[in-house]
Amino acid sequence: MKDRFYVPAVCTESSTKIQTKMPKNVRKWEVFPGKNKFCCNGRIMMARQTGIFYFTCTLIFVTSGLFFGFDCPYLAVYVTPAIPAVGGALFLFVMATLFRTSFSDPGVIPRASPDEAADIERLIELPNAASPGTYRPPPRTKEVVIKGQVVKLKYCFTCKIFRPPRASHCSLCDNCVERFDHHCPWVGNCVGKRNYRYFYLFILSLSILCIYIFACVLTHLILPSPRRLVILLLCFH
Structure with missing residues (x-):
């Protein structure tokens, strides 16, 4: 830690x-x-x-x-x-x-730095010659191929990252947790990987x-x- x-x-x-x-x-x-x-x-x-x-x-x-x-x-x-x-x-x-x-x-999955978040938005920038520089927010999902299988990744607008499979954002701790199970108040912490x-x-x-x-x-x-x-x-x- x-x-x-x-x-x-x-x-x-x-x-x-x-x-x-x-x-x-x-x-x-x-x-x-x-x-x-x-x-x-x-x-x-x-x-x-x-x-x-x-x-x-x-x-x-x-x-x-x-x-x-x-x-x-x-x-x-x-x-x-x-x-x-x-x-x-x-x-x-x-x-x-x-x-x-x-x-x-x-x-806890580290958040994206400002430069990394800007790169993600720049990659999906709209190719519109009439209005250069116009871009849309990052998509909510992204499909990647892992071991020959298509896996859908979800985008976290708070952490500015595409979360790995089975990861989720805890609203109480404000973190993306890998293999997030739940936030247990009885132990005072999230339960994850x-x-x-x-x-x-x-x-x-x-x-x-x-x-x-x-x-x-x-x-x-x-x-x-x-x-x-x-x-x-x-x-x-």
């Missing part, structure tokens, strides 16, 4: 100065045109609306904390000590895949963790505790 959002600085040497101080390098993420926010010197990329993401983290932490605080001590003593270990491993894997999905680049596998692993591991916690809680409710045995013996006597 850091390498993809980097612009080298240009320094001009003056004849009147013997020593010229180099200006600070400008990173691409510092002038990124999309609606994203960056942290850790551009290594973390997220959408601006991250309130639901923090709510997701709170739900996972609270649910897992109650499980480890109330159910695991009993199950570790009366069933097996492996239950809290397995639960802890699942919890760490869920949080790792969640952060990897939320903080990574989903596959570069983080789809981590999103899939997050959903899968979270489902397993929920089933695991439910089964352990149900076991805790069914199995009699020493206090319950004492109460039952007192009632029968």
Whole structure:
């Protein structure tokens, strides 16, 4: 992520100065045109609306904390000590895949520079001798041949590019994302080519963790505790 959002600085040497101080390098993420926010010197990329993401983290932490605080001590003593270990491993894997999905680049396609956008419009300029210089806006679609098959590419009027197949423009992040699946507010990021596998692993591991916690809680409710045995013996006597 850091390498993809980097612009080298240009320094001009003056004849009147013997020593010229180099200006600070400008990173691409510092002038990124999309609606994203960056942290850790551009290594973390997220959408601006991250309130639901923090709510997701709170739900996972609270649910897992109650499980480890109330159910695991009993199950570790009366069933097996492996239950809290397995639960802890699942919890760490869920949080790792969640952060990897939320903080990574989903596959943003760089926008066209002003010169590239002008070249696209110049290529479809109308050959009209009566009114030279007249041109029409870029077409919405463009057909190209890939491996012997005709593929239709759509033009993005915001990014000024013809998007690759299966790419789409996210209106919330204002970016064209390669193999765009959807914008997930629960993870606070788009789901695309570069983080789809981590999103899939997050959903899968979270489902397993929920089933695991439910089964352990149900076991805790069914199995009699020493206090319950004492109460039952007192009632029968």
